[in-house]
Amino acid sequence: MELIGAVVLGIFVSLIAFDISQNINSICNWLTQRAASLTPMSLRARLHEEWSADVDDTSSVTLKLFVILGFFVAALRIQLGVFRVRARSVFNQQEALDHQNDETIIVPHTNDDEKAPVPFAFNNVYSSAIKTIHCRLTDHFDQQGPWHHLDPVSQLVLGILGGRTRGSVSLSALEALINRFESWEAVRDASYCEVRETIASVTFPDNKARYIQAALHQLTAARGRLELEFLALWPVDSALAWLEKLPGAGRRVSAATLNFSSLKMRALVVDSHHLRVTKRLGLLRRQAGFGEAYCQLTSRMPVNWTSDDVDEHHQLVKLLGQTVCRHDTPVCAECPLRDLCPTSSVSIS
Numbered sequence: 563m564e565l566i567g568a569v570v571l572g573i574f575v576s577l578i579a580f581d582i583s584q585n586i587n588s589i590c591n592w593l594t595q596r597a598a599s600l601t602p603m604s605l606r607a608r609l610h611e612e613w614s615a616d617v618d619d620t621s622s623v624t625l626k627l628f629v630i631l632g633f634f635v636a637a638l639r640i641q642l643g644v645f646r647v648r649a650r651s652v653f654n655q656q657e658a659l660d661h662q663n664d665e666t667i668i669v670p671h672t673n674d675d676e677k678a679p680v681p682f683a684f685n686n687v688y689s690s691a692i693k694t695i696h697c698r699l700t701d702h703f704d705q706q707g708p709w710h711h712l713d714p715v716s717q718l719v720l721g722i723l724g725g726r727t728r729g730s731v732s733l734s735a736l737e738a739l740i741n742r743f744e745s746w747e748a749v750r751d752a753s754y755c756e757v758r759e760t761i762a763s764v765t766f767p768d769n770k771a772r773y774i775q776a777a778l779h780q781l782t783a784a785r786g787r788l789e790l791e792f793l794a795l796w797p798v799d800s801a802l803a804w805l806e807k808l809p810g811a812g813r814r815v816s817a818a819t820l821n822f823s824s825l826k827m828r829a830l831v832v833d834s835h836h837l838r839v840t841k842r843l844g845l846l847r848r849q850a851g852f853g854e855a856y857c858q859l860t861s862r863m864p865v866n867w868t869s870d871d872v873d874e875h876h877q878l879v880k881l882l883g884q885t886v887c888r889h890d891t892p893v894c895a896e897c898p899l900r901d902l903c904p905t906s907s908v909s910i911s
């Protein structure tokens with residue numbers, strides 16, 4: 563249909579062109595006179611003669627055919643141009659629709675997720691909410707620090723041992739490793755069975771023994787020796803990213819290595835207790851993982867908090883999760899945050 567339309571339009575334009583070509587002589591003469599009138603007087607007569615002669619010669623059937631053909635081609639090109647514009651328009655509409663569909667799949671899912679959590683009592687004062695929580699917990703549990711800071715490599719190993727394991731058990735396993743092998747180089751070079759046997763009291767000792775030795779080997783390959791002190795000069799995010807390339811070092815282990823060790827960097831540790839409590843308090847969406855929790859909570863931490871404040875905050879929230887806001891049954895009646903908590907089972911009059 564489009565091609566037929568182009569041909570019909572071409573014929574129509576050609577008819578008009580043919581009519582114009584009938585008067586081509588008079589048009590050319592008029593143009594010649596206009597051009598001649600703009601030339602200097604000395605050349606005008608000669609040019610007028612030559613141009614007039616040319617026009618007379620070219621005002622033939624050949625010229626008329628070329629003019630008609632030119633208009634026909636022009637008409638076709640215009641029509642094809644219209645096709646392209648229409649096609650592009652349709653493509654753009656389709657692309658917009660596809661994009662919309664993508665958003666339908668991805669974005670609304672996120673929005674729904676963000677809407678999914680229970681209403682948050684501190685929505686507009688998020689950062690001050692963290693401060694309020696911190697003060698309430700300090701009043702309730704008393705100050706938890708100061709803490710002893712291990713060297714960064716020992717803290718890294720302790721972090722790997724601590725996954726899904728009580729703090730006292732993982733600390734005992736760390737001491738057992740140090741007592742038996744006396745250096746991290748010896749742990750790295752020991753047999754897998756010896757390391758696994760030494761940390762048998764922690765959960766998943768098979769994997770943890772493998773991770774510890776692989777991390778120590780990778781660290782040696784990268785730095786030439788077992789040390790992490792160089793990270794003290796790095797921005798926290800870069801240091802986290804570097805550590806997370808080591809086997810067994812996720813966000814929790816990496817943040818603990820930076821914050822709990824003698825590096826004393828401002829990295830908030832979010833463990834399973836911290837994650838659960840902050841979700842129940844409405845600070846995070848229900849589907850948030852450790853990485854998202856770290857980013858959300860860190861970006862809203864008071865800017866003047868030191869690494870010790872960050873450490874203390876983690877310990878307080880963790881303690882609440884262990885003793886009051888427990889996984890199975892939160893004891894909301896004893897919670898110092900119950901009037902702020904949207905999931906509290908205690909009604910506040």
Ligand code: SF4
Binds near residue numbers: 898901
């Ligand atoms: S009020 Fe209940 S649910 Fe909310 S933080 Fe306290 S213990 Fe957890």
